[in-house]
Amino acid sequence: MPPTAFATVFIGRDEEIARLSGVLERARAGEARAVLVAGDAGVGKTRVLDEIAARAARTGTTVLTGHCVDLGDVGLPYLPFTEILGALAGDERFAAVLAGHPVVDRLLGGGPDDAVRDLGGRLRLFEGMAGLLADLAEVNPLLIVLEDLHWADESSRDLLRFLLSRGVLQRPAGGAPAHRLALLASYRADDLHRRIRCGRCWPSWCGCRAWSGWSCGPWRTPR
């Protein structure tokens, strides 16, 4: 899946690219990692993620991107994940893996309603999503990019928390290698209201050992 297309040349960011390349390299070797890239509006978060995603795609990594959108307080449930699933459903290379996790169909408009309504259904949906990502990472190393987490609706934040705390970043039981997966997320840190809302996710995100964050400064140092 192609990342965002920027018309201009990518400048600088050697340190950030080296750091994220290291994360991807370790993920390819089976050390699953997640990194939150936080910074003010327009500092260049998307551009860095776009560059790293393009590099990952060139080395055979499957890149899946989901965007959160500012739709007010309620939002659309699971929006960035429905984008990811939509992209997978449109690519026949992933048909077999997707077919192995029919519970996630609910996010594509099919499947039983209980998958989003009751607690048991939500758990099955979350486990289905974790299983799907783990299976995708078996086929090829996997990079998930989640853009603009400050706009994530509550259900997306819950699913992300589940994936980070119980799901794909954990080493499977029985000594099997961890999933070849990296999750990179961008987050606008300059809006107080959103920061507080997103901040509710922080304790469990930070409690996850494979999760780290860095602050993205301006992409060009002011003269």
Ligand SMILES: Nc1ncnc2c1ncn2[C@@H]1O[C@H](COP(=O)(O)OP(=O)(O)OP(=O)(O)O)[C@@H](O)[C@H]1O
């Ligand atoms: N390293 C870079 N090289 C060239 N252009 C850049 C670079 N970083 C950012 N830009 C340009 O600056 C603009 C803003 O960058 P970008 O969209 O990545 O910011 P952002 O932090 O994702 O903003 P937002 O919070 O609004 O999503 C874009 O036009 C982008 O092409």
Ligand SMILES: [Mg+2]
């Ligand atoms: Mg952006």
